[in-house]
Amino acid sequence: MEIKGWARAVAGPRVRAGAAALVRAVADRRPGWPRRLRGVPGRRLAVQTVMAACALALLPSAWTHASAADRLRTTADAPAADVAVVFGAGLWRGRPTPYLADRLDAAAELYRTGKVRVVLVTGDNSRKEYDEPDAMRRYLTEHGVPDTQIVSDYAGFDTWDSCVRAKEIFGVERAVLVTQGFHIRRAVALCQAAGLDSYGVGVADVHDATWYYGQTREFFASGKAALDAALKPSPRFLGPKEEGVTRALAALAD
Numbered sequence: 404m405e406i407k408g409w410a411r412a413v414a415g416p417r418v419r420a421g422a423a424a425l426v427r428a429v430a431d432r433r434p435g436w437p438r439r440l441r442g443v444p445g446r447r448l449a450v451q452t453v454m455a456a457c458a459l460a461l462l463p464s465a466w467t468h469a470s471a472a473d474r475l476r477t478t479a480d481a482p483a484a485d486v487a488v489v490f491g492a493g494l495w496r497g498r499p500t501p502y503l504a505d506r507l508d509a510a511a512e513l514y515r516t517g518k519v520r521v522v523l524v525t526g527d528n529s530r531k532e533y534d535e536p537d538a539m540r541r542y543l544t545e546h547g548v549p550d551t552q553i554v555s556d557y558a559g560f561d562t563w564d565s566c567v568r569a570k571e572i573f574g575v576e577r578a579v580l581v582t583q584g585f586h587i588r589r590a591v592a593l594c595q596a597a598g599l600d601s602y603g604v605g606v607a608d609v610h611d612a613t614w615y616y617g618q619t620r621e622f623f624a625s626g627k628a629a630l631d632a633a634l635k636p637s638p639r640f641l642g643p644k645e646e647g648v649t650r651a652l653a654a655l656a657d
Contacts, residue, residue: 464625465647466632470592475581478512483603485652486578487519488569489527490590491535491559499542502583502613505606507539510581511546513604519579521651522550523569525559535559551654554647562586563631564638566594566601572641575634575649580606588629596632 405439476482498509513519526535536555537611544550554573559565565643569575580590584605587632592602 409437454523464621464628467476467588467592467625470595471588471603474591474595475587476602476604478509478516478518478604481513481518481579482601483517484519484577484579486521486523486560486569486575486648487513487540488523488525488565488575488580488594490562490565490579490580490582490586491524491539494533494535494538494585499538502608503535503539504542505608506581506583507542508546509604509606511543511548513579513581514548516554520655521554521648522548523554523556523567524558524646525565525575527560528557529560551649554645554651555647558638558640559643560639562590562593562628563597563636564640565598566590566599568641569594570597570599572643572645575599575648577601581606583608589621589625593628593632596635640642 453596453619453625455580457514487510491507492506493500510519510522512523524536524539524543526539528534528536536557540553543553556573558568563643569578570588578594578605580587580594580601582590582603582622583603584607587605589602591603615620
């Protein structure tokens with residue numbers, strides 16, 4: 404497909420109009436603008452090039468949305484699965500941040516309603532003084548989830564690592580993922596790419612400064628996510644297989 408046709412298929416009318424305005428402004432204001440691009444044909448080529456660049460920048464985000472399109476649920480209509488995976492979201496004075504607490508509340512609800520039987524908490528414990536999984540475990544036990552049904556992944560340094568480790572280290576085949584709405588599509592897309600049959604529960608939050616930061620960050624993070632899905636790098640730390648999930652499920656069967 405020609406650049407013009409392909410770019411039109413991906414970029415919307417606002418992108419096209421913005422690209423055209425940008426090219427006109429530069430052409431009119433820059434004396435050194437190449438002569439061959441100052442005329443109408445040259446400007447058209449420049450507009451098409453800008454449109455193609457915009458479309459390329461949007462492709463990773465479009466991929467995450469397409470991958471998760473039919474796999475997003477609420478706590479009420481989430482499918483039954485043995486395991487819920489809760490991704491870390493930071494600590495404040497050793498306790499989960501409000502955003503992380505919202506994720507853990509949703510996971511606790513999934514457990515109480517019988518949608519899941521084990522909660523796998525995955526986060527960062529790269530420093531002795533910073534332990535997301537243990538803080539998440541304490542919060543869940545305070546909110547009614549038995550300690551025996553919580554499994555900790557201390558090397559969930561990013562979303563891809565958490566997905567791969569859930570599948571390869573903890574033996575999870577199917578899971579309900581729990582995270583914020585702005586992150587859930589990328590999480591589902593990456594876990595699917597890692598071979599983990601995944602559905603996502605996106606937790607709603609107020610649109611504060613953190614929410615807007617998260618939305619902006621997701622646009623750039625989707626590029627890394629697309630590369631991770633394509634190249635499938637090994638996690639920062641893989642390590643030996645762990646039987647925590649298997650033991651927790653077996654304890655329920657006894």
